[in-house]
Amino acid sequence: MTLPSEQDGRAGDELARSLLDSGALTPEWAETFRAVPRALFLPDLVWSYDMATGRSVPVSRAEDPQAWERSAYANVPLVTQWDDGRHTGVEPGAVPTSSASMPSVVAAMLRDLDMTEGMRVLEIGTGTGWNAGLLAHRLGGSGVVSVEIDPSVTKQARDALKRAGLSPEVVNVDGRHGWPEGAPYDRVIATVGVRAIPPAWLEQTRPGGIILAPWGTHHSDQDALVRLTMADDGSARGPFLRMVEFMKLRAQRLDWNRFARHIPEFPGDADVSSTRVTLAELGDRYESVRFVIGLCVSDCAHVVNRSDEESGKAWFFDLASRSWAAVEFHSGKPDATVYQSGSRSLWDEVERALRWWTDHGEPSLDRFGVTVRPDGSVHPWFEAPENGLTIG
Ligand SMILES: C[S@@+](CC[C@H](N)C(=O)[O-])C[C@H]1O[C@@H](n2cnc3c(N)ncnc32)[C@H](O)[C@@H]1O
Known part of the structure; x- marks a missing residue:
């Protein structure tokens, strides 16, 4: 296992402290956050994404190691691939297609998964492998499967996880099909935005299990994090937690x-x-x-x-x-x-x-939710699943 360097350790501690202060990171995940440094999972060239302007700035480890190190532990998303790998060079490409998500978003999603020892988790969208590494550190490698559609991204994540001494199962497949070989799962976490919830995810989650996914309509690129609980009848339902924005599942991007x-x-x-x-x-x-x-x-x-x-x-x-x-x-x-x-x-x-x-008094997002039927159809509601959202 590659141990965090002293510099990594200090920067990681600082990040963990600020996430603990904000409530995104919970005490039970803090040790894991310190032990699994984000920097270990990043390629030498990343693009720091400015949420306010939507601009991406290249940061090269070779040219400016200190700026690269600062970016690794800053609370910003870092793009690691453009245009499904077709784009090369230092300038940003057209569409960001893989990234290390924003640390506060990663921490808060792990908190929302509400996990206990011994659970089995499926992650959709391995990306850099950092989140899979965090999960494997907390649950042990045998409890974690992570699937990634892009072969070269999968390879980089596997290499990074190996360097970190962590061994979740990382599979190069289309996450729309989940990974039935490892089912049933107690938790499914998507770190990629979806416009339809794949029925396979419901089939592979045990009753009472949780599916956490950035979901949205094609109205815009925004997603809202939805936390679904599986019912005995094969459907799942639950509330929206907050707005997020993720790269979209490959087959569900809108042109x-x-x-x-x-x-x-x-x-x-x-x-x-x-x-x-x-x-x-x-x-x-x-x-x-x-x-x-x-x-x-x-x-x-x-x-x-x-x-x-x-x-x-x-x-x-x-x-x-x-x-x-x-x-x-x-x-x-x-x-x-x-x-x-x-x-x-x-x-x-x-x-x-x-x-x-x-x-209705401008209700906030957390008063809405959805029911997902076994066929994947999504039915939004207000306050309670009985109050379907149909505006005449
Ligand atoms: C935001 S990144 C994930 C971040 C990652 N969890 C981390 O810790 O770095 C989204 C990832 O989802 C992957 N992805 C997109 N469509 C997918 C699909 N259909 N199945 C599996 N992975 C997919 C992308 O290639 C990308 O690597």
Whole structure:
């Protein structure tokens, strides 16, 4: 086993202390966090991802070892692969496809798994192998299986785990199928965002077991962490915990470029009306209102092109037909112009969802949840599974 260097130890201690202070890290995971240093799992070139701006900055161990070391123990996500490995070079690629997740997110997800000794865990999305290493340190290697779709990422994770002296089972397969050979699991943790919960995950989790996954609709790239408990009838249900954003499961990525071809001519034959809803009311990244609109308005993707705080154009695209809507917001003008085209009046649906949300006192995300049936279909609810979310 490679022991943490003195410098690793100090930086790791500092990170653990700050995560303990914030409550993300619980005392039972603190020793594991110190013993399994994140730096051991990182390649020599990483991209530090700025959550506020969405920009990625390359950090090379060879060129600036101290900056690399600082990044390893900073509470930021580090991209480790672009474009499924097709991109090379120092500059960021188009789509980040593997990473070492943000330490506070990793710690809080381990806390939310609520694990005890002897449990069996399946992780979907091995990535660098750091999280699999943390799990294996706490539970012992024989209790942990981690699956990764990318062969070269799998190899790097296996090598890093070996260096760290940890031996979870790491399998190079598509995580949509889980890993039936190791089932049943007490816990399934996805460290990759999903748009549909694969039925295999339900089949492979024991009744009473927990599935923790970043789930979302195609409304935006945001995910909310959902904590599902398996019922005896093969379904699972549970509440959302908080907003997160993960790279998406390979087969469930939305190709946002397709919307460039969605509207042949603007405004074409669209119906034109107006609204008093403001751009701010539609919510920003990580605001629950935006996520709740996605829960209420099914199969609808949206993009906002902002000019400033109050002005810009919001686009809404039906995923199943050519229906679309666009709303132009102008700073200082109370009325925004609405264009709607196709069989669905998408903006009317969005406005109804917004009205429902304000009429219910702007409820926070943790008051919503989902039931996932054995076939994988997802049914959102408000406050309790009996209160299905259907906004008329
Ligand atoms: C955010 S990273 C995981 C971080 C990781 N747990 C860690 O500790 O570093 C997401 C990973 O999921 C992998 N992934 C994407 N689609 C997948 C799939 N269908 N099955 C398994 N892994 C997948 C990606 O290749 C990527 O490595």
